[in-house]
Amino acid sequence: MPSMDVVSELEMFEVGHAVANTVKEVATRFDFRGSKVEVELKEKDKLIKLSAESDFQVDQVRAMLESNMIKRKVDPQCLDIQKMEASGKEIHQTIKLRDGLESDIAKKIVKAIKDSDIKAQASIQGDKVRVTDKKRDVLQAVMALLREQKLGIPLQFNNFKD
Numbered sequence: 109m110p111s112m113d114v115v116s117e118l119e120m121f122e123v124g125h126a127v128a129n130t131v132k133e134v135a136t137r138f139d140f141r142g143s144k145v146e147v148e149l150k151e152k153d154k155l156i157k158l159s160a161e162s163d164f165q166v167d168q169v170r171a172m173l174e175s176n177m178i179k180r181k182v183d184p185q186c187l188d189i190q191k192m193e194a195s196g197k198e199i200h201q202t203i204k205l206r207d208g209l210e211s212d213i214a215k216k217i218v219k220a221i222k223d224s225d226i227k228a229q230a231s232i233q234g235d236k237v238r239v240t241d242k243k244r245d246v247l248q249a250v251m252a253l254l255r256e257q258k259l260g261i262p263l264q265f266n267n268f269k270d
Contacts, residue, residue: 111240112247113233113267114217114254118186118207120151126176127156133172144198145169154205156187163192163199170201183262206261208235213259220257226250244270 127149134145145165148157156173160166174184188204209217214232221230221239228241228250239250251265 109240109242110244110247111238111267111269112251112265114209114237114239115235115264115266116186116206116209116213116261117264118154118205119182120154122180122182123156123177123205124149124151126173126180126182129176129179130169130173133176134169139168140165147173154207156203156205158201158203159198161198166192166199166201170203173203185260185262209237209261213261216259217254217257220253221250224253226253 127147130147134140134147143161143165145160146158147169148159149155150157158166158169158173160169170189174187177184177187186206188206190202190204192199192201194200211232214235214237217237218230218232221228226246226249228239228246230237230239230250239247241247241250247268254263254265
C-alpha cells in the first residue's frame with residue numbers, strides 16, 4: 109500500500125553556510141565599514157542573532173541573510189523573526205529556526221486532507237504525518253493540496269513507498 113511522510117526538516121549545514129556567506133558579505137560592503145555588525149548562529153538553540161548599531165542595518169543584514177538562505181535552497185518560511193530590541197548603543201534581533209512539525213500544524217495538515225475530497229488516510233506520528241492510500245496518484249494529489257495550503261512552514265515529502 110503506497111505511503112509517504114509529510115515533514116518539515118531544516119538542513120542546519122545549509123543554514124550555517126548561509127550565515128557564513130552573510131558574514132562575508134557584511135565584511136565586504138562599504139556601508140557597513142567601521143560599524144559593529146554581528147551575525148551569530150547558535151545551532152544548539154536553533155537561533156540566529158543579528159546585532160548592529162541601527163535598526164536599518166539590522167534590516168539590511170536580515171535581507172542579506174534571507175537572500176543567502178534562498179541561494180542555499182533553504183525556505184525562508186523556516187525563519188521566525190522576533191522583534192528588535194535596543195541594548196545600549198546596539199540593536200539586537202533574534203531569529204528562531206523552525207524545524208519539525210509542531211502538533212497544531214500537523215493537526216491542520218490532517219484536517220486539510222480530511223476536508224478535501226481526497227480519500228487518503230492521514231495520521232500524526234511524532235513530528236511527521238504519514239499519508240497512505242491504495243493509489244499512488246492519490247498521494248500525489250495530497251502533495252499538490254498541501255503545497256497550496258498556507259501553513260507558514262516549508263513542507264517536504266519523503267519516505268515515499270509503493
